[in-house]
Ligand SMILES: CC(=O)N[C@H]1[C@@H](O[C@@H]2[C@H](O)[C@H](O)[C@@H](O)[C@H](O)[C@H]2O)O[C@H](CO)[C@@H](O)[C@@H]1O
């Protein structure tokens with residue numbers, strides 16, 4: 001199949017519907033616009049999520065338990081806003097269930113992604129790698145960026161699949177990251193804001209994420225696409241309420257905070273970069 005695909009192929013592995021936009025939406029839109037083939041694999045339907053749309057509250061897991069199906073539609077709409085047409089649920093929609101936050105009884109659900117057999121789950125992803133043969137893969141770090149069990153499991157499954165796929169696996173692997181300098185700027189910028197996401201944060205080290213700037217490998221500038229990113233966020237209305245700080249960031253700071261996304265490189269050779277830390281501006285740089 002790869003003979004019919006564009007030369008550049010990017011695979012992203014995320015845990016829930018909405019993660020793809022929040023962490024990598026600008027990157028996805030950027031590469032779709034640049035003619036690359038972007039494949040999104042999401043591992044669960046997000047059945048255990050909150051519901052910020054009051055009239056949909058009865059879809060919740062504890063009531064009609066229909067949120068997963070609804071978030072599948074939100075996910076499709078968000079991908080359409082980003083221009084992403086190759087989107088897959090790991091093992092097919094409904095194979096793995098949202099495990100809920102760490103330590104909750106939902107972690108023990110028989111279909112909880114947190115309970116998944118690693119090689120079985122990775123096997124589903126290997127099939128996609130053999131079909132697409134992506135040069136680049138994006139997923140989370142070993143803490144799942146912020147410690148959610150499904151994010152940690154998505155990391156484990158993605159890295160295991162890349163190992164099992166051998167030559168069909170990605171040549172470069174990136175993990176989503178947020179530079180400490182950007183977090184510090186955000187804490188300062190939001191200090192007097194009404195919807196301050198850092199209100200309860202005394203110092204940046206109190207956050208479950210943040211990477212020293214000199215450990216960041218790539219800064220992807222998708223500011224030309226941040227309107228698509230905010231439109232895709234609006235598609236995830238059950239998860240991202242209209243008064244979310246994410247919109248505040250977009251409103252007050254335009255594309256800089258929402259349109260720029262950062263990554264560490266954990267497999268492959270860093271290509272040419274710029275700035276004090278030699279950050280790449282293209283995830284495919286350095287590839288033959
Ligand atoms: C961005 C992300 O991974 N969201 C997950 C997360 O959502 C959190 C959860 O609902 C928590 O109860 C809230 O306090 C928190 O604000 C939310 O970000 O976990 C959900 C359940 O596993 C998941 O569905 C959602 O996609």
Ligand SMILES: [Zn+2]
Nearest residue numbers: 015016019148
């Ligand atoms: Zn998530």
